[in-house]
Amino acid sequence: MIGEELVQLLTPEGERVAHPEYESTLSGEEIFGLYRDMVIVRRLCTESTSLQRQGQLALWAPIQGQEAAQIGAGRALNPMDFTFPTYREHGIAWCRGVPPENMLRLFRAVSNGGWDPQKYRHSVPSVVLGTQTLHAVGYAMGIQRDGAEEAAMAFFGDGASSQGDVLEAFVWAASFNAPVVFFCQNNQWGISTPSTVQSKIPLYHRAHGFGFPGVRVDGNDVLAVYEVSKRALESARVGGGPTLIEAYTYRMGAHTTSDDPTRYRIDAEVEVWKHRDPIERVKSLLVREYHVKTAKFDEVTAEAESMALKLREDVLAMDRPDPITMFDNAYAAPHPLIEEGRREMIELGVSGGSH
């Protein structure tokens, strides 16, 4: 299907494979850590889907199938790096330390953001496709001017790769040699649009045309994603310029809870990708090579369960915001129309008027 151009260090069966340029540097304990991350974000995702089905969330964008892509990239980051996500980067948010309940504030429709982006060095999600790639490049230009050894990482998908902003971001990053890594999760589908409609060549080939390296990595192989991301980030931090990483993966679920993928794709395709599950292959490796016992896997499952339970409690406790808060932070400085709106709302008595 994708051939030798794909960087892979772990087969779908969980067997290590050699690659001429990359090798895994992770210890058994670190690999187990990645396994734990992936199990937890998958559970976070199934719980969120349930919450949406029960009417507790307005929407949810699942990541099933993309856990390795996100955890591999997320754990390759340094604390001082800065990430620019879409609405589907729950695994990245998890790695950045964003509390799961904060990730759901957007989907509970109680906030337009959800977390403090400077605290976690993880920007607020961009819903308009590709816009965040330019923010990442601008941020990287700031890193350059500060003389810091940091990198920005921009996340987007195969669908967004057709957006002008993404291509402009490529031009800017190349021209200014910006310390940015473009991380494209090619999950094969932009809602119902197959990735073959977005690009007639493998997406990572595009980087060469813009003048910087592109790498296609098996997005379901967390060891490979980690190493490829780590090297690209290190290169960016020391003046090596941008890299495009295409994490070749698959969106096992729907685009969002509003989507019905049975209308546009066949079960056989999904079945093929089930055998490439990112979590199972790491588990196989951990059992075979590191002799990890069932009890230890059970501990992770239990931890994921309690995370899901707490997430549910936290989400259910998120009340409808006081309507007057809509006026907060619309502007940084006082604004007459904000004052006017606030005053009217207080007079109408729809708010406690505590602001």
Next chain:
Amino acid sequence: MATTTMTMAKALNEGLRRAMEKNKKVLIMGEDVGKLGGVFRVTDGLQKDFGEDRVIDAPLAESAIVGTAVGLAIRGYRTVCEIQFDGFVYPAFDQIVSQVAKLHKRSDGVYTMGLVIRIPFQGGIGAIEHHSESPEAYFAATAGLRVVSCSTPNDAYWMIQQSIEHDDPIVFCEPKSRYWEKGEVDLESPPVGLFDAVVRREGTDVTVIGYGSSIKTILRAADTAAVEGTSLEVVDARSLAPLELDTMATSLEKTGRLVVVQEAPHMASIGSEIVAELSERCFYSLRAPGVRVSGYHVPYPPSRIEEDYRPTVDRILDAVDRVMGFES
């Protein structure tokens, strides 16, 4: 008072220079802003003095000029983006209205979007298509943005500095037809606040409100009207979003008659908003309905006929006659 005479383009240049001297985080980014000094020479000499890292010659893509300025703002920089001409701002429209305008809110106040988007706007220079437009209402209608316009070199010098210092994003509209006109600039203290309207000429019969290039035309109309015995009070809105209505209302309560002048077509325009707001505020002082003198509802015409599109002294005086004619 240390004043000096300079053109509006030079006043903007001096204002940018002073802002860059005061704050090392201030950057300029745009097409041809470096060696060339911008197509209107507003950034002339700044790259030579502040370096290529602070005066950035951008690849030719407006969405990226604004989009990367957003990222720089997240990193703590204040970028003055130059859009080369009004008609070229639309490729950046999404970044301006969905990102720049909303990120302070989306980050619950964590991000400061302290950036300035300079747009040479309005017509009157005999240009070809897409070089003479008045896009201000699109931005004024977007919550999260502020929109200002200068009409004199002194305002240009101060308003650009005040805009750069301000923590909200500002769309800064420069009347390109006035770039080369000279005026006195006070280098020591700003005339008024960034968002204040000012009375440019006092009068008693009709309040005429405008902004940008229209101010000079209105002042000429006031001279002519005075000869004919009608006294016009001329108000420069300066801030288009938010509007500073107190100054306007005080004037209208005195005159009872309102004319608003703008180059933009009147449909859903700044002028429409001024008339609506003042009708509500000054209803019992009004002696005639508010009238707008605007560009026509057509794509900006070929510039050989642009002077029949832009508000002229005659059209302003016709509007003055109309509001005066309501007197019984």
